[in-house]
Amino acid sequence: MKSKSKQEYKLRIPSQTDNLELIRGFIGKVAEKVGFNEDEVGKIELACDEACTNVIKHAYADKDTDKALDIVIKIDYQKFTVIVTDHGRGFDPKSIKMPDLNEYLAELKVGGLGIYLMRTLMDKVDYNIQPGVRNQVKMVKYFINKENADLVKSEKEV
Amino acid sequence: MQEFKVNRIDKDDLSILKIGGFLDAHTAPNLEKAIQNLVDDGRYKIIVSFADLSYISSAGLGVFMGFIEQIRSHGGDIKMSNMTPKIYRVFDLLGFPTLYDIFDDEAEAYDKYWSTGEKEA
Numbered sequence: 001m002k003s004k005s006k007q008e009y010k011l012r013i014p015s016q017t018d019n020l021e022l023i024r025g026f027i028g029k030v031a032e033k034v035g036f037n038e039d040e041v042g043k044i045e046l047a048c049d050e051a052c053t054n055v056i057k058h059a060y061a062d063k064d065t066d067k068a069l070d071i072v073i074k075i076d077y078q079k080f081t082v083i084v085t086d087h088g089r090g091f092d093p094k095s096i097k098m099p100d101l102n103e104y105l106a107e108l109k110v111g112g113l114g115i116y117l118m119r120t121l122m123d124k125v126d127y128n129i130q131p132g133v134r135n136q137v138k139m140v141k142y143f144i145n146k147e148n149a150d151l152v153k154s155e156k157e158v
Numbered sequence: 159m160q161e162f163k164v165n166r167i168d169k170d171d172l173s174i175l176k177i178g179g180f181l182d183a184h185t186a187p188n189l190e191k192a193i194q195n196l197v198d199d200g201r202y203k204i205i206v207s208f209a210d211l212s213y214i215s216s217a218g219l220g221v222f223m224g225f226i227e228q229i230r231s232h233g234g235d236i237k238m239s240n241m242t243p244k245i246y247r248v249f250d251l252l253g254f255p256t257l258y259d260i261f262d263d264e265a266e267a268y269d270k271y272w273s274t275g276e277k278e279a
Contacts, residue, residue, distance in 0.1 A: 017182070017183045017184035018184050020182045020183060020184050020215075021180055021182070021184070024182075024213075039244075042244055042247075045213075046215060046248065049182060049183075049215045050215060050216060053182070053183040053215065053216075053217060056183065057183065113216035113219060113220065113252060114215070114216040114217075116252070117215075117216055117248075117251065117252070120251060121251075
């Protein structure tokens with residue numbers, strides 16, 4: 001019964017910035033389908049764009065644009081999970097701290113805003129880093145109300 | 159595909175950049191180039207109209223961050239106008255309204271340059 005209510009969507013795509021629009025479209029359409037409203041869809045799209053932009057800009061050496069980026073969306077009755085995986089250099093997750101927004105604004109720093117946005121827009125952000133092997137960013141958005149969760153369930157049960 | 163567009167209009171010593179489409183890590187260099195051209199031309203009084211912009215990520219916001227200090231040091235500014243609620247929310251989330259003057263429309267931004275004497279008669 002539990003496994004019946006689960007859905008999974010996958011996209012494997014070259015790690016290039018010109019694919020960001022396509023990635024947002026894919027994630028946005030799935031989020032819309034499972035019942036998130038326009039505002040929430042926008043937040044999910046933006047958070048995932050930021051995660052993928054970080055991978056495209058930092059995970060691979062500059063000319064490795066043929067490397068793949070894997071995006072998996074997992075849906076169960078209570079949450080919408082997006083997992084972004086690359087096979088690039090990775091980084092030390094301990095070095096990622098929640099940026100102090102005032103500090104960034106005061107110093108007019110550019111970087112770090114993406115991470116701040118991801119953590120603000122999603123309910124949960126986790127990293128699983130194995131440099132050169134597999135690096136994952138997992139972002140979770142819980143269904144706010146029971147209606148959304150029921151919609152996912154009923155679609156699968158029909 | 160909805161590409162990013164930028165149109166420049168020069169009015170006296172003010173320049174208006176009308177931007178549209180998607181502003182993300184892929185298209186941000188186009189905006190960067192447009193603002194760099196203004197700076198190279200010595201035009202530091204800038205209004206960016208967001209009327210036709212449907213999406214912005216931190217890469218787009220970073221472009222403004224990258225120029226604002228230099229532009230203000232030359233007595234100019236980047237004033238912003240015509241944001242949809244969706245775009246404004248991203249600015250708001252990052253505390254940008256405390257950093258930038260954001261107006262409902264271009265005319266208000268234009269007036270602001272006049273009223274504060276920022277615009278030369």
